[in-house]
Amino acid sequence: MMGHVVSQRDSRFKKLGKEDLDYFKSVLSESRVLVSKEMGGNADPTELDTFNTDWLSKYVGHSQVVLFPTSAQEVSKVLKYCNENTIAVCVQGGNTGLVGGSVPVFDEVVLSLSKMDKVRSLDKDSGALVCDAGCILESLDDYVGEFGFTMPIDLGAKGSCHIGGNVSTNAGGIRYLRYGSLHGSVLGLEVVLPDGTIINNLSTLRKDSTGYDIKQLFVGAEGTIGVVTGVSIATARRPTSVNVAVLGVNSYQDVKNTYIQSRKDLCEILSAFEFWDARCMDTVLTGFNTSNPLSGDYPFYVLIETSGSNDEHDEAVEKTMENGLVQDGTLAQGKTQISKMWSLREGIPTVLAQTGATYKYDISIPINQLYDIVHDTEVRLENAGIYKKDAAPSENYPVKSVNGYGHIGDGNLHLNIVADKFDDKITDLLEPFVYEWVENVAGSVSAEHGLGIMKPECLKYTKNDQIVSVMRNIKNMFDPNGIMNPYKYLPENK
Ligand code: FAD
Ligand code: MLT
Ligand code: ZN
Structure with missing residues (x-):
């Protein structure tokens, strides 16, 4: 299920016993070792769930123990012990990762960095x-x-x-x-x-x-x-002058050409260029219960930000809004409007995730073809009879929406497919379809989210055997016992 699946716990890893917990407590003190009731501790089960479940609720691990070091020295003692005793470790930061790397797969000890915050x-x-x-x-x-x-x-x-x-x-x-x-x-x-x-x-x-x-x-x-x-x-x-505008455009090609033109016109003051499609906009406006900052609806939206030290930059942004490709545009007046405009773009992942199970593909593609994959994915899902673009509310398809947004200035598309639930049938239609599509245009299967548990077997679409082999050597050199975030990142060594 869900692409890369690891069905078996690696039996080389030690199952934790009382002696291990005693050691962790001796290094970290009792209060910084969270232990499940099953293992004799008093952690509230929901507290442990937080560390075992990823942000998308797609990956769920079964760790019974979370450790909270406060210094590099404590981390050192814990890791040395885990290494000597072949105890698997899952390192966790804010647990906002989108490829399931931050949560354990089985019973790995979670090492949370949340108390190292100075x-x-x-x-x-x-x-x-x-x-x-x-x-x-x-x-x-x-x-x-x-x-x-x-x-x-x-x-x-x-x-x-x-x-x-x-x-x-x-x-x-x-x-x-x-x-x-x-x-x-x-x-x-x-x-x-x-x-x-x-x-x-x-x-x-x-x-x-x-x-x-x-x-x-x-x-x-x-x-x-x-x-x-x-x-x-x-x-x-910190730039003292920031301008943000939201633009409405008629086609993806107009998004792309507006980007190219903006780079020419705005040059060094251009600090962000983001885009999203009409479906993302509808979802985010509904989710936030707010209105479109533009007077009409458009197939695509662009957020353009300039920043620097000169207050006159707003004139440059206004010029971009009048470039002929842009149907409509509005320049934020003041900080509140700037953050409102940014929230429309930044809120997309959260609001999509609230509407259903979100299949996320974070891909690098040459910008000329960047949005084609959204269309091709829609066609594929429609042909399979599990999705209908612009379906009436009465029609119930397992796939609810296919959405495209992202960091166009970096050639990074976020293709998000929202479904009723995570389902093998949907996964099989999307993978390896998406990854092969990306490979055909010499793109990357992970532009910025990483590999985690989701993508080890997809690495081959972007990295050749020689590179994967060097990666494996690096892993083995630093972590010969394989205790660090096992099952993830690298493909299985068959
Ligand atoms: P976690 O999710 O806790 O961990 C991520 C990975 O790093 C795991 O493999 C974990 O083991 C490892 N790790 C964490 N801390 C350490 C450490 N101290 N030492 C060693 N390994 C460690 N990502 C982007 O790139 N661009 C975006 O625009 C973006 N926007 C996002 C928006 C939303 C709403 C959400 C939910 C996520 C977004 N992400 C984005 C993904 C995510 O936020 C980033 O990947 C972020 O860098 C993860 O940080 P974290 O502290 O939450 O790490
Ligand atoms: C973003 O750009 O919003 C993030 O990378 C998160 C996502 O892809 O959903
Ligand atoms: Zn992103």
């Missing part, structure tokens, strides 16, 4: 921030904002996701267009390896060309080779 330093000259991995992204942005800086990453889950989770998934988000990948903004990391070694590489230098850049291996490693406990990251100057 800012360590901020260099007020350079903007280099050093903090614990469990700091929540939004709290960091608020903190550095006091000093005129901003985080180089922003995403809809900012209120819950951790910076360590962002680093570990190589998250993209809505500022990627402006500030680029975390591979560029992360200056250094503190990492604990499975054998307990603490690698302190919390450099705050912008430039350092002294050999292999080890930290890069942990950016996007999804807890498979170690635990990120500290992050050093380059923040940016």
Whole structure:
């Protein structure tokens, strides 16, 4: 069911006993070891469910124990012990991941970073921030904002996701267009390896060309080779002038051409360019019980943001709104309207998830063909008789909607199919169809969400055998006992 399925627990992993719990308590204290009633603890079952269930409620694990370290030293003692005793570990940040990487598959011990949430330093000259991995992204942005800086990453889950989770998934988000990948903004990391070694590489230098850049291996490693406990990251100057507009356009080609034109017209002040289709807009307007900021309805919507230090930028945005491709547009007047416009885009995943079981495909595709896959998916599901575009409310199909939105400036589409429930028949129609489609245009099966438990067997559509083999060697070098986030990330070694 649901694509990649692991049916059997790896019998090499030790089942936890009282002696293990005693050890964890001796390192962390009783209050930072959550144990199920079944195992003699007093955790409220719903409390454990939170750590066992992913954000989409698609993946559910069966862990009985959650550990809450507060320092790299504690993480080191726990991991060393787990490694020596072959105890499987699932590292968890804010648990907002969308590929099932953050929850256990069977009974792995959950290592939650949520109590490692302190800012360590901020260099007020350079903007280099050093903090614990469990700091929540939004709290960091608020903190550095006091000093005129901003985080180089922003995403809809900012209120819950951790910076360590962002680093570990190589998250993209809505500022990627402006500030680029975390591979560029992360200056250094503190990492604990499975054998307990603490690698302190919390450099705050912008430039350092002294050999292999080890930290890069942990950016996007999804807890498979170690635990990120500290992050050093380059923040940016907070723009003093921000303009946001929502535009209505008639076709995907007009979305694309508006993007190309905006890059020309707005050049360095363009800081975000997002799009979504009419179905997303209808769902989000209904979900938020709010009205369209434009006077009419359109097949596609674009959110354009400019930012910099000059208040006159709104004139540049207005010029874009008059470029002939745009049917209608409205420029936000003030902060409240800016956040309302952003909430229409950022609210899409949450509102879609409230309407049903959401199959999420986060893919990189050349922008010319970016929306074609949405049409092709609709046709496939219609031909299978399980979906009808614009079906009347009285008609009941298992697939309710096929939605496209995303970070067009980064060539990243989010194809979301909402169904009554997660069902093998639907999965089989979507996979490998979507992945083969992506492979045919030399795209990526994961633009920004990672691999988790959902995509190990799909890696082959984007990475060749040689690359997968190097990845496997890296995994084995850091984690020879395979205790870190097992069953995920890499395809099964047949
Ligand atoms: P978790 O979900 O807890 O973990 C994710 C993975 O990282 C797991 O494999 C876990 O084992 C590992 N991990 C977590 N912390 C550590 C650590 N300290 N050390 C080692 N491994 C660790 N993603 C985007 O890229 N762009 C978006 O725009 C975006 N928007 C989102 C909007 C919503 C509403 C939601 C729910 C999710 C969104 N995501 C987005 C996905 C998700 O928020 C990101 O992947 C985020 O970076 C995950 O952070 P987290 O702290 O929640 O990590
Ligand atoms: C987004 O861009 O909204 C996020 O990546 C989450 C999602 O894909 O739904
Ligand atoms: Zn996204």
